[in-house]
Amino acid sequence: MVWIGIWLVFLASPVQDLAGGHHTTPATVLGWLGLAAFVVVYLALVFRFTSDFASWTAPGLSLLVLYGLGVVLAYGLGEDWLGLFVYVTVAMGAVLPFRYARWTIPCATATQIALGLRTLPLGEVIGSLGLLTLMIGFAMCGVRQLVRTTIELREARATVAELAANQERLRLARDLHDLLGHSLSLITLKSELAGRMLPAHPGKAAEQVADIERVSRQALVDVREAVTGYRRATLAGELAGARTALTAAGVTANVPSAAPDLPTAAEEVLAWALREAVTNVVRHSGATRCTVTLAVHAPHCELTVEDNGTGGAGTPGNGLTGLTERLAAVGGTLESGPGRKGFRLVARVPAASAGEGAPGPQAP
Structure with missing residues (x-):
């Protein structure tokens, strides 16, 4: 038109x-x-x-x-x-x-x-x-x-x-x-x-x-x-899914095209963190832009998801609570709250814990 x-x-x-x-x-x-x-x-x-x-x-x-x-x-x-x-x-x-x-x-x-x-x-x-x-x-x-x-x-x-x-x-x-x-x-x-x-x-x-x-x-x-x-969630699959979900929701997505080579436990827990973060951006943030960054530097593997929406003022829900527990089980940490313009989530997994098993969804 x-x-x-x-x-x-x-x-x-x-x-x-x-x-x-x-x-x-x-x-x-x-x-x-x-x-x-x-x-x-x-x-x-x-x-x-x-x-x-x-x-x-x-x-x-x-x-x-x-x-x-x-x-x-x-x-x-x-x-x-x-x-x-x-x-x-x-x-x-x-x-x-x-x-x-x-x-x-x-x-x-x-x-x-x-x-x-x-x-x-x-x-x-x-x-x-x-x-x-x-x-x-x-x-x-x-x-x-x-x-x-x-x-x-x-x-x-x-x-x-x-x-x-x-x-x-x-x-x-x-x-x-x-x-x-x-x-x-x-x-x-x-x-x-x-x-x-x-x-x-x-x-x-x-x-x-x-x-x-x-x-x-x-x-x-x-x-x-x-x-x-x-x-089992994979980081490469979640990156592709995040790009598709954000684009379908009308959010400009700045997502890495490839995942770094990580140990299985670290990759899985960061993949779940990415899925939860993107779900929150799509459902609750009202954002128009979302940036995902991955950094691997000792002693941490770090995932950052930041948007420019209005979803940073609420109380953490069950998703973030469960994600905190999942990260804590492998010695990781979760930071979430207001960022520079919207909501910012940072998930870290210690490299020393990367070889240990990460909890995942149990088969029935």
Whole structure:
């Protein structure tokens, strides 16, 4: 809308010409009707057919109507209407592929120059209207390509996300097969063996049942460890999630593109701290900007999240209380409160505690 609104300034001359009473009443009425039809067709072309379309019928006919209205209005009502050809070339650049636009835009510009030569000198027509019309038309070709590239990029991102989800499902299926395939097969075999031994050899059957219990308990331990690993927060993943969440909430995000190489315990607890901090920024701060910094210097690994919102005056909630306890369990500290402009959170983990286990969400 901003882009279109800028170029609607070229309608000032036709409007002033009609409002100035320079034409007869029938010509003025037809001029207003023609101008209204021209604007409607132009807006429909730019907003509806800038990206791909299924059939050339509607956009092709609309371009012909727009070009015809421009010719008729400029020819019938005078030089003040020559600016309409700017919209004609913009519509051509927005709708047509470049292999067609590179010919139609110069043709429309030539038509404008030919109509202008009836009342204006050649130098003025070319210098003040022709070059401007030509350049704006080709500039719109670049805008069209930018729109198409943006659409393709969004589609590619959606495809990458779907592929990543499929890859994760395959990894989960493979890990579950590796974890449970052997154990369940062994349990099945021992169950069948115990069933055959039970009438004649109850003692040996009891041994098989004990083995079944041992294998089952080990399989349960393996599954719990696997689930805990799946649910473990990673700093790289939380950085990407923070950038996405802040951007979606309309907050300008200054987030590192990569996470430093940290020990597992330090990385996990800082990842949880980042998640909690970003959640608070999105939900409670009303901020327009958020900055995340990571620093690794002995004896601390430090995460700082600072915004320019109004969420720094309240009492710490359950999230920050739990985060303080999580950090304290590994010898870390949490500082939170008003910053220079908004709210500031600093989480530190001692390097000496980085190798120790950090509490995380427990598997059910």
